[in-house]
Amino acid sequence: MPYNDMPLEELQVYVPARSEAADFDAFWQSTLAEAHSFPLNATFTPVNAKLKMVETFDVTFNGFGGQPIKGWLILPRDRSGKIPCIVEYIGYGGGRGFAIDWLLWATAGYAHFIMDTRGQGSSWKQGDTPDVEPAGSNPQHPGFMTRGIMKPETYYYRRVFTDAVRAVEAARSHEAIDGSRIAITGGSQGGGITLAVAGLDSSVTLAMPDVPFLCHYKVAIEKADRDPYGEIVRYLHTHRDHVKTVLSNLDYFDGINFSARAQAKALFSVGLMDDICPARTVYAAYNHYAGEKDIVIYPYNNHEGGESFHMMEKLNFVTSAWPV
DSSP: OOOSSOOOHHHHHHHOOOOOOTTTHHHHHHHHHHTSSSSSOOOOEEOOOOOOTTTEEEEEOOOOOEEEEEEEEESSOOOOOOEEEEEEEEOOOOOOOGGGOOOOOTTTEEEEEOOOOOOOSSSSSSSOOOOOTTTTTTOOOOSSSTTTTTTTTTHHHHHHHHHHHHHHHOOOSSSSEEEEEEEEEEHHHHHHHHHHHHHHOOOEEEEEESOOOSSSHHHHHOOSSSHHHHHHHHOOOOOOOOGHHHHHHGGGGGGHHHHOOOOOOEEEEETTOOOOSSSSHHHHHHHHHOEEEEEEEETTOOOTHHHHHHHHHHHHHHHHHHHO
């Protein structure tokens, strides 16, 4: 796979103009206020996952519209006092899977809260949370990228990003977790969700977006060679009269606009041969990121990024901030 984007020296200074609706902040303030009108109702049901070194909880909490969202909470069994928590968001198409899929952070001594992604979990890891769509949602291309895309109020990621903020609140509500030490992370879609939460919830301390998706949409749909951005391209290929509306609506959900508001200390990753999230879309978010930040570059990697190499980077990043 050859390089398919700018040279690194150009990426490092790539700060594209942001396209942002005048009511961006008001839109998200009212969205979260509406979510907070519903009780969180976070429940943590112990599960016997046959894992002797950790405690496992089946989580349910109320997200967007007061709708129930599933998750896992995994705690190290050997712990003292309240501990920091890593809240993780999942890549496109995946669900929360089984508790045995998520053992790294708990075995390192941290609480690990995994949010199921509404409507997803049938492509590569099973999920358990349906997406309750608002009445009147538009026709969509198969997938999630164009679900409700004709109005910001009905767009799919309005619901997901709201769920993700409430997931942080649910994690913070557990008695074992130190609410002042919350980190958020995820790869691809999970990285895009991480940026959204970092921009919407100033209480988050650390953010680790890996090869983030959902950034710099206008360029991404032109440069990405593969789905999921291709879903938007094919939708606009058919709905030729919707181009202006769709691109304007996506401004409310663009990771570069959330990055410009984020203050959590951040560790990004990028694959310079990435044909799903082209490097310039990641750098657009990184270079606009308002908080303290660093980025780990994987020159010869595609969308898999650093994989286990980057997990070591993330462990070092978290343990240097919060030794346990």
